[in-house]
Amino acid sequence: MLRRKNYWLLFAILLLSLTSLSPGMDLNQTDERPLVNEYPSQSQSFSQRQKGEPAYLRISVSLSHKEFRELQKISRNYTLSSGVNIELVNLGESAGYDAVMDELTIGNSPDIVMTEAHYIRELAQQGYLLPVDAYRSSPGGTPLTPLLPLLQWNGYVWGAPLDIDPYVFVYSPQVLKELGAEALPGSLGGWTRLLEQSLKKPGTYVLGMDAGSPYGMSVFLESVGSALFPVSREALEWTSRARSSIYLSDGKHDGIWNRLREGSIAAAVLPLSEWREDGGDSLVAEAPWMGAGAGAETLYCRSFALSAQTRSPEAAADWLSYITSARSQLSWLESTGRLPAAEESYRGGLPGEVSLPFDAGGLLTDGGGADGELQAGWSEITAAANLLLTGKLDTAGFIQALSSPLGGEGSDPAPAY
Numbered sequence: 528m529l530r531r532k533n534y535w536l537l538f539a540i541l542l543l544s545l546t547s548l549s550p551g552m553d554l555n556q557t558d559e560r561p562l563v564n565e566y567p568s569q570s571q572s573f574s575q576r577q578k579g580e581p582a583y584l585r586i587s588v589s590l591s592h593k594e595f596r597e598l599q600k601i602s603r604n605y606t607l608s609s610g611v612n613i614e615l616v617n618l619g620e621s622a623g624y625d626a627v628m629d630e631l632t633i634g635n636s637p638d639i640v641m642t643e644a645h646y647i648r649e650l651a652q653q654g655y656l657l658p659v660d661a662y663r664s665s666p667g668g669t670p671l672t673p674l675l676p677l678l679q680w681n682g683y684v685w686g687a688p689l690d691i692d693p694y695v696f697v698y699s700p701q702v703l704k705e706l707g708a709e710a711l712p713g714s715l716g717g718w719t720r721l722l723e724q725s726l727k728k729p730g731t732y733v734l735g736m737d738a739g740s741p742y743g744m745s746v747f748l749e750s751v752g753s754a755l756f757p758v759s760r761e762a763l764e765w766t767s768r769a770r771s772s773i774y775l776s777d778g779k780h781d782g783i784w785n786r787l788r789e790g791s792i793a794a795a796v797l798p799l800s801e802w803r804e805d806g807g808d809s810l811v812a813e814a815p816w817m818g819a820g821a822g823a824e825t826l827y828c829r830s831f832a833l834s835a836q837t838r839s840p841e842a843a844a845d846w847l848s849y850i851t852s853a854r855s856q857l858s859w860l861e862s863t864g865r866l867p868a869a870e871e872s873y874r875g876g877l878p879g880e881v882s883l884p885f886d887a888g889g890l891l892t893d894g895g896g897a898d899g900e901l902q903a904g905w906s907e908i909t910a911a912a913n914l915l916l917t918g919k920l921d922t923a924g925f926i927q928a929l930s931s932p933l934g935g936e937g938s939d940p941a942p943a944y
Contacts, residue, residue, distance in 0.1 A: 583613075584837075638840075646906070652680065695746070695798075
């Protein structure tokens with residue numbers, strides 16, 4: 528009987544100890560990043576800030592000085608209306624995927640990161656992001672239709688696009704005429720004839736593009752009726768045969784512009800923003816999807832995303848909604864010249880001084896492609912395009928690279944020997 532009383536006494540002491548723990552202690556709090564496929568809800572985030580703690584957001588971006596000043600101005604307006612303190616950190620205009628990865632892994636724990644929209648799904652699959660629509664049912668303006676496959680994965684939306692910069696053909700009609708073409712080719716036969724004529728003029732290239740990104744190749748493929756995936760094997764083989772007549776840049780396009788002006792490149796693939804600044808009267812721009820929907824692989828898009836490290840996901844999602852709203856995007860367009868990524872801006876009509884070399888309606892329609900079949904990430908696609916254009920990968924290896932699961936076995940491109 529005495530032993531039983533001792534048991535009850537020990538139980539009472541234990542119960543008293545548990546109930547006397549501080550009520551402010553969060554036993555579920557953890558500093559670890561959520562595993563892939565774990566999706567926190569508004570009331571169940573792994574890193575919620577404590578109640579009553581002032582909302583503070585650290586946002587990592589990659590912008591020019593002019594663009595950064597404009598974002599600071601818009602963000603200050605948000606702070607005045609919301610009371611949320613914002614720290615904007617500019618990594619520099621040339622900061623790319625590696626810089627974003629550093630921020631998400633060894634950086635200073637940003638709440639929001641800016642990245643190329645084509646990397647959004649890849650980052651989400653690896654567990655570095657939180658779904659935007661888990662904290663905000665309508666994150667800003669409605670993204671353009673071609674962008675939706677880039678932002679969505681597993682039933683969630685993972686990014687809020689800021690702006691777009693379509694890649695377009697830039698050429699001199701006079702140079703094309705001298706090469707026997709009345710217009711830009713729209714078929715492989717037309718490109719073959721243009722290639723044959725350019726080979727007759729020493730030092731003349733049929734195409735110019737950046738070897739460091741897939742946009743140039745994507746624009747060419749769309750001009751002959753092919754998507755990046757599934758891709759036309761015939762179009763890839765044409766690219767391989769014409770390789771010596773394709774002028775490749777290393778990310779900086781000064782060489783391409785110089786050769787366009789001197790007439791030694793028949794046509795080049797360049798960002799629309801560069802043509803609007805440097806095109807001049809003798810060079811025209813043309814989108815490969817004229818009269819049809821734009822393909823996502825021809826649209827360079829800068830997008831914001833919620834970092835899995837954020838301590839204030841609701842406040843971060845609210846900032847995203849404000850910055851990417853149709854009203855903010857029109858302000859961004861007027862100040863920076865960068866085209867909006869929200870469809871409301873086009874349905875309502877862009878400001879009168881904004882002139883586009885194509886029908887803006889093409890940005891509201893998906894140009895097709897096989898979303899869901901493309902398993903490789905944008906990093907693998909970029910690497911494969913570079914290897915194909917530089918002659919280190921054959922057609923079969925390129926197709927295999929785009930068919931391989933993200934980060935899985937067999938994802939290394941097969942070299943050409």
